[in-house]
Amino acid sequence: MQQLTGTKKRRKETGSFDAFPLVNGIIMFIIVVITLYPVLNTLAISLNDGTDALRGGIYLWPRKFTWKNYITVLQKDNLITGAYVTVARTVIGTVLALAANAILAFVVSRKRFLFKRSLSLFWVITMYVNGGMIPTFLLYKGLGLTNSFWVYVIPGMVSAFNMLVIRTYMNGIPDSLEESAQLDGAGYTTIFLKIYCPLCKPVFATVALFVAVGQWNSWFDAMLYNRMNSDLTTLQYELMKLLSSVTNQGTSAEAMKNAVGTVTPTSVRSAATILTMLPIICIYPFLQKYFVTGLTLGGVKE
Numbered sequence: 001m002q003q004l005t006g007t008k009k010r011r012k013e014t015g016s017f018d019a020f021p022l023v024n025g026i027i028m029f030i031i032v033v034i035t036l037y038p039v040l041n042t043l044a045i046s047l048n049d050g051t052d053a054l055r056g057g058i059y060l061w062p063r064k065f066t067w068k069n070y071i072t073v074l075q076k077d078n079l080i081t082g083a084y085v086t087v088a089r090t091v092i093g094t095v096l097a098l099a100a101n102a103i104l105a106f107v108v109s110r111k112r113f114l115f116k117r118s119l120s121l122f123w124v125i126t127m128y129v130n131g132g133m134i135p136t137f138l139l140y141k142g143l144g145l146t147n148s149f150w151v152y153v154i155p156g157m158v159s160a161f162n163m164l165v166i167r168t169y170m171n172g173i174p175d176s177l178e179e180s181a182q183l184d185g186a187g188y189t190t191i192f193l194k195i196y197c198p199l200c201k202p203v204f205a206t207v208a209l210f211v212a213v214g215q216w217n218s219w220f221d222a223m224l225y226n227r228m229n230s231d232l233t234t235l236q237y238e239l240m241k242l243l244s245s246v247t248n249q250g251t252s253a254e255a256m257k258n259a260v261g262t263v264t265p266t267s268v269r270s271a272a273t274i275l276t277m278l279p280i281i282c283i284y285p286f287l288q289k290y291f292v293t294g295l296t297l298g299g300v301k302e
Helices: 002-014 020-046 068-074 079-108 114-125 133-143 160-172 175-183 188-199 201-217 220-225 235-247 253-261 265-288
Strands: none
Touching: 002 079, 020 265, 068 220, 068 265, 079 114, 079 160, 079 188, 079 201, 079 235, 114 160, 133 220, 160 201, 175 188, 188 201, 201 265, 220 235
């Protein structure tokens, strides 16, 4: 503390100026502008008249404000049903995937587990080798997962990448915590629930965000496995069909323009993009506080 105070006094006496805070602030400001500009520009286009947006020149503020683009998107058939299914698959899929990956990571991270190297190698291989679309479809059909809600949840419960991320984090937790708990008579279930789960909140939050974003944005599985069942459609699949129809310059686009107003593929695409990412943007601040490290610092004194 005295050394820092002496350094500050010497700087005042010599009149030197530390340029790092200023340069760092400028660089961070530029990064923030580059990151936010595409989002703000998309929002401005989505709130602007579609025909007027074709002229260009829209940057951060709409030139002719309108809600027609959002009305076009929200009036899409089966959009409410797709929203319900998407929310359900996101919540259920995230919870089950996090629980499955956490349990597997805990098992593989145990030093006494004999097959941890073999299983870890097996899961790593699955990250690079895929059975292909047609064999996967036939497998899901044979298991009775097609035309079912659980095709959105069960195949994505176990992820080699997420499991390895959690396992790596668990390997960094001191063994002394587990050993002291075992001396007190705690079993592996108690150790996992009472010790590892609280300490693994940061990595759990990170993996949960990865899974939730993947579930929320997924639409290809709905088209592939539940295409004929409108009750199992998803929000992203309905928005994809809307973008496909409004992009076409045929009868469907003309009918949409006459029914709703002046919309264009660009304006409708911008509105759909904002509606798609809005829930994730709202959820992220609540998970961000867990993106910290060092929760075990000072937990064990050796």
